[in-house]
Amino acid sequence: MAGPWRARIVSGGLLLLAGLVMFDVPAAYSIVRGAPGWLALAVGLVVFPVMPVAWHVWRERARRAAIAEAAASKTKPKPSKTTGWDRFAFRLLVVGVVVLGALIALDRTRVWRAVRHNALWMIPQTVEPLVPDGKLLDRVPATAEVVLWLRDTDDAHEVLAHVAPTTTFGSRELVIALAGSDVMVLERGDAHLIEMIQPMYKVFSRAPTAKLVELDGGVRMWATSGWPAMPSRATALIELMRRAPETAFLVGAARPVTPTKKWDGVSGAVGWLGLDHGVLDAVGEVTGKTPLDTLALLKEAETELAKARMSTPMMFACGSASAGAITFGTNGVVFRSRATIALDQIRPLFQCLDREKP
Numbered sequence: 065m066a067g068p069w070r071a072r073i074v075s076g077g078l079l080l081l082a083g084l085v086m087f088d089v090p091a092a093y094s095i096v097r098g099a100p101g102w103l104a105l106a107v108g109l110v111v112f113p114v115m116p117v118a119w120h121v122w123r124e125r126a127r128r129a130a131i132a133e134a135a136a137s138k139t140k141p142k143p144s145k146t147t148g149w150d151r152f153a154f155r156l157l158v159v160g161v162v163v164l165g166a167l168i169a170l171d172r173t174r175v176w177r178a179v180r181h182n183a184l185w186m187i188p189q190t191v192e193p194l195v196p197d198g199k200l201l202d203r204v205p206a207t208a209e210v211v212l213w214l215r216d217t218d219d220a221h222e223v224l225a226h227v228a229p230t231t232t233f234g235s236r237e238l239v240i241a242l243a244g245s246d247v248m249v250l251e252r253g254d255a256h257l258i259e260m261i262q263p264m265y266k267v268f269s270r271a272p273t274a275k276l277v278e279l280d281g282g283v284r285m286w287a288t289s290g291w292p293a294m295p296s297r298a299t300a301l302i303e304l305m306r307r308a309p310e311t312a313f314l315v316g317a318a319r320p321v322t323p324t325k326k327w328d329g330v331s332g333a334v335g336w337l338g339l340d341h342g343v344l345d346a347v348g349e350v351t352g353k354t355p356l357d358t359l360a361l362l363k364e365a366e367t368e369l370a371k372a373r374m375s376t377p378m379m380f381a382c383g384s385a386s387a388g389a390i391t392f393g394t395n396g397v398v399f400r401s402r403a404t405i406a407l408d409q410i411r412p413l414f415q416c417l418d419r420e421k422p
Contacts, residue, residue: 072149079153086112086160088186092178093167095185096387096406104185111163116156123155124148174387177406181341192310194336196302200239200250200283204298205291207243211301212316214238216253219339220313226410241298246290247274250283258286304334307349312336329357339407346403354397361399365392382416 091108099107146154167175196213204211214220216237236253249258258276277285304317314337320330335348352358369390373380383390386409391402405413 083112092182092185095182096174096178116159119155120152193306194308194310196305204241206296206298208241208298210242210318212240215313217313226407246288248287250285252282304332307334308336312338342407344405344407348401350399352397358394358397358399362394386413
């Protein structure tokens with residue numbers, strides 16, 4: 065008896081593994097295509113267990129009805145060479161081959177990406193908040209209205225390598241601060257942004273002249289003369305940055321220092337770029353002063369997106385072909401926009417856009 069039971073346990077384990085694959089692959093594929101978690105869960109459950117179980121129950125009921133009809137008519141039923149377990153295994157495998165085979169045939173690239181990067185999508189992950197502890201941030205004045213921080217992380221290097229694979233990038237950290245017409249750039253490493261800005265600034269800007277200063281620790285500061293002589297730390301902007309996750313490698317924050325029409329209805333904004341399981345994630349959050357202000361931002365964003373789709377349809381076609389996605393949403397007084405694209409699709413996206421140029 066040990067032999068048959070051992071074989072049944074092994075076959076049961078293999079079928080359970082097949083069922084998990086049938087559940088997970090379509091669900092992970094849905095995540096790659098931009099579906100929310102609840103929809104991905106529904107897709108996975110339909111493929112397994114709903115489809116094979118429903119098929120099995122329907123066919124077994126029909127089989128029992130046929131046997132009962134044969135018994136009532138005193139006709140000897142044809143003996144079955146398979147058990148109910150065998151028949152369920154067959155039906156499960158047929159559903160798996162049809163569904164997974166169709167996905168692979170129609171969209172092999174995204175299926176492979178789903179398996180690589182989203183196979184464990186159903187496991188909640190704790191995302192640590194960003195700690196804005198960069199020493200360059202300490203030099204940003206409190207009068208700044210906008211600050212942008214490029215962190216020196218492995219994710220930043222990986223993204224840059226995909227965008228410009230023939231270029232060698234070393235260590236770099238960069239902070240840009242803005243206040244009206246005043247600009248401040250702080251950098252260390254091989255960022256070399258100051259060299260790019262200086263000639264353009266001299267040609268186009270009417271603001272006060274800018275000065276380059278070499279600071280301790282290999283830090284270079286290039287700033288216009290409109291900043292206060294004794295600046296205090298831009299604490300409010302830096303606190304906004306804490307809303308970004310620790311995985312973000314490019315973070316920006318903005319807030320109104322003095323009330324202006326430009327900031328009407330808005331108390332602050334933060335945005336970031338991050339890399340999550342091979343997907344480049346661009347998120348922007350704007351905090352309105354009231355929920356009505358936030359809803360107005362949502363309506364404006366949806367209107368502008370619809371206009372952009374009409375005016376540049378090929379750009380969105382390239383984005384869709386590269387599995388890019390754009391979503392909007394609100395939560396109380398916070399309006400959030402999000403754009404995602406797989407890292408290995410960035411260059412194909414650029415190539416598609418280049419081909420579609422008139």
